[in-house]
Amino acid sequence: MLLKLLRYVIGYLKVEVRGFAPERLMNLIIENDIVVWDVEVAKGGYIFYTGRKNLMKMKPLLQRTNVKMHILSKHGLPYVIKRNQKRAFFVAGFFACGFVVYVLSLFIWEVKLCGEETLISNNMLKEIEREFVPLGTRKSAIDCNDLERRLRSRYDEIAWISCDIRGTTLTISLEEGIKPQETTRKIKSGDLVATKDATITKMITREGTPVSKVKDSVKKGDVLISGTIYIYDDFNEIMETDYLVADGDIYGTVKETYEDSVKMQYYSKVYEEHEKKYYTFFLFDYCFTPYVPKSFGDTCDSSTQIKKAKLFSDFYLPMGVKKTVLKRYRLKQETYTRQEAEAILKRRLEEKIKSFEEKGVEIIKNNVKIVDVKEEGVMRATGTLILNEKIAGLKELNPISRTDEER
Amino acid sequence: MELPADVIYGDVILRITGNHEIIIANHKGILLYTQEEIAVACKKFTVRIYGEDLHIRYFSGCDMKVLGKLNRIDYLSNGDLCC
Numbered sequence: 001m002l003l004k005l006l007r008y009v010i011g012y013l014k015v016e017v018r019g020f021a022p023e024r025l026m027n028l029i030i031e032n033d034i035v036v037w038d039v040e041v042a043k044g045g046y047i048f049y050t051g052r053k054n055l056m057k058m059k060p061l062l063q064r065t066n067v068k069m070h071i072l073s074k075h076g077l078p079y080v081i082k083r084n085q086k087r088a089f090f091v092a093g094f095f096a097c098g099f100v101v102y103v104l105s106l107f108i109w110e111v112k113l114c115g116e117e118t119l120i121s122n123n124m125l126k127e128i129e130r131e132f133v134p135l136g137t138r139k140s141a142i143d144c145n146d147l148e149r150r151l152r153s154r155y156d157e158i159a160w161i162s163c164d165i166r167g168t169t170l171t172i173s174l175e176e177g178i179k180p181q182e183t184t185r186k187i188k189s190g191d192l193v194a195t196k197d198a199t200i201t202k203m204i205t206r207e208g209t210p211v212s213k214v215k216d217s218v219k220k221g222d223v224l225i226s227g228t229i230y231i232y233d234d235f236n237e238i239m240e241t242d243y244l245v246a247d248g249d250i251y252g253t254v255k256e257t258y259e260d261s262v263k264m265q266y267y268s269k270v271y272e273e274h275e276k277k278y279y280t281f282f283l284f285d286y287c288f289t290p291y292v293p294k295s296f297g298d299t300c301d302s303s304t305q306i307k308k309a310k311l312f313s314d315f316y317l318p319m320g321v322k323k324t325v326l327k328r329y330r331l332k333q334e335t336y337t338r339q340e341a342e343a344i345l346k347r348r349l350e351e352k353i354k355s356f357e358e359k360g361v362e363i364i365k366n367n368v369k370i371v372d373v374k375e376e377g378v379m380r381a382t383g384t385l386i387l388n389e390k391i392a393g394l395k396e397l398n399p400i401s402r403t404d405e406e407r
Numbered sequence: 408m409e410l411p412a413d414v415i416y417g418d419v420i421l422r423i424t425g426n427h428e429i430i431i432a433n434h435k436g437i438l439l440y441t442q443e444e445i446a447v448a449c450k451k452f453t454v455r456i457y458g459e460d461l462h463i464r465y466f467s468g469c470d471m472k473v474l475g476k477l478n479r480i481d482y483l484s485n486g487d488l489c490c
Contacts, residue, residue: 023436023438026436026437030466030467033467033468035467036465037465038463038464038465039462039463039464039465039466041440041441041442041462
């Protein structure tokens with residue numbers, strides 16, 4: 001392989017020798033240490049390969065033996081260069097292009113995010129491109145482990161994350177978990193208070209003094225478990241007061257008012273078949289639009305599709321084309337039928353109930369009713385939902401009130 | 408001191424692989440080369456190789472490599488090439 005490469009760089013020829021006693025020429029070639037290879041028998045002579053520079057050495061031998069030589073083909077880099085001398089600019093351009101591609105390959109031109117939907121829909125990708133890895137960052141400047149650590153501390157929802165650089169693409173794969181609750185470690189002492197008006201159904205006290213009990217009706221802000229602990233002496237007098245962070249699970253029934261409405265008359269978009277397209281070419285931050293069609297005004301939807309140029313699957317370049325499609329529409333007034341409006345309201349209510357269930361809230365009673373208010377032209381869903389949910393929230397003990405109490 | 412015969416007498420060395428390759432070292436030149444027959448001059452005699460589709464892969468002043476289907480190898484005294 002190395003020998004072949006060397007021969008290609010130096011250049012070699014395929015020649016045919018003919019005449020009286022070509023064997024004599026071959027023996028002279030051996031004597032003069034001229035390297036030849038792949039010797040084949042031809043009609044009245046031989047065909048073989050030899051180096052470019054050996055041709056000059058062979059000339060006197062050919063004259064001595066009276067053998068004629070014909071060059072059949074020329075191979076190697078010197079001949080390629082000679083053949084393409086007229087195309088010098090093309091070759092220079094080819095190498096310049098290769099150099100530019102190499103330079104571009106040193107930077108990140110695409111950030112991909114794989115994982116759950118919630119964070120991605122929260123514009124995580126834009127935030128990453130803005131704060132962590134702006135497009136055009138040098139690949140050597142990115143430490144994947146450090147980036148993973150920074151992203152994990154920025155987004156609490158991330159359960160698992162992996163960053164990987166391939167080509168000019170940074171791929172961030174992540175799994176979303178449940179956002180951890182705000183830590184209470186910084187709070188030195190606090191009470192658990194009711195966050196809503198409710199009737200307590202279940203109470204588990206882990207730390208603190210329970211103030212309320214099951215079946216008590218509490219109002220928002222009432223203390224449920226106190227973080228103050230009194231230590232009494234033998235005479236039933238307060239000997240010492242201790243403050244800690246109250247902890248426990250308190251569930252209560254809560255009345256939640258539900259109200260939703262659907263207007264019977266609504267406007268829908270009726271798209272026209274005619275649409276306008278235009279293309280924008282971009283290179284880094286520079287854009288060029290050769291032709292922009294006349295706008296339809298306010299009554300049109302526009303959608304843009306960005307297509308980045310890439311050499312291979314993960315080798316994106318900072319250039320591409322944006323295709324914008326303008327679709328004209330007209331507004332048409334329509335009216336929901338009673339069944340349609342009811343279906344919309346029911347669907348929204350089901351979604352609300354589902355979101356409660358996902359939070360671990362139990363629905364005890366559902367009193368929501370759908371009423372058709374013809375005078376106002378709306379269909380309304382009103383009523384109450386009786387829920388059984390956690391009603392306790394931590395409230396820090398005021399240091400001033402603590403000192404007053406101590407006095 | 409024992410020296411190999413090729414060094415002392417300038418003997419030819421033939422290294423044959425199966426019936427498809429032969430390397431001839433210490434030769435003195437090619438006398439005849441066709442697809443069926445190759446005659447190589449050595450110091451004391453001539454080596455004559457018979458076969459089919461014979462061709463020289465490479466050759467230099469000291470050795471040569473012949474590929475093809477080898478059928479027979481004869482040793483002839485110098486001057487007996489035409490028999």
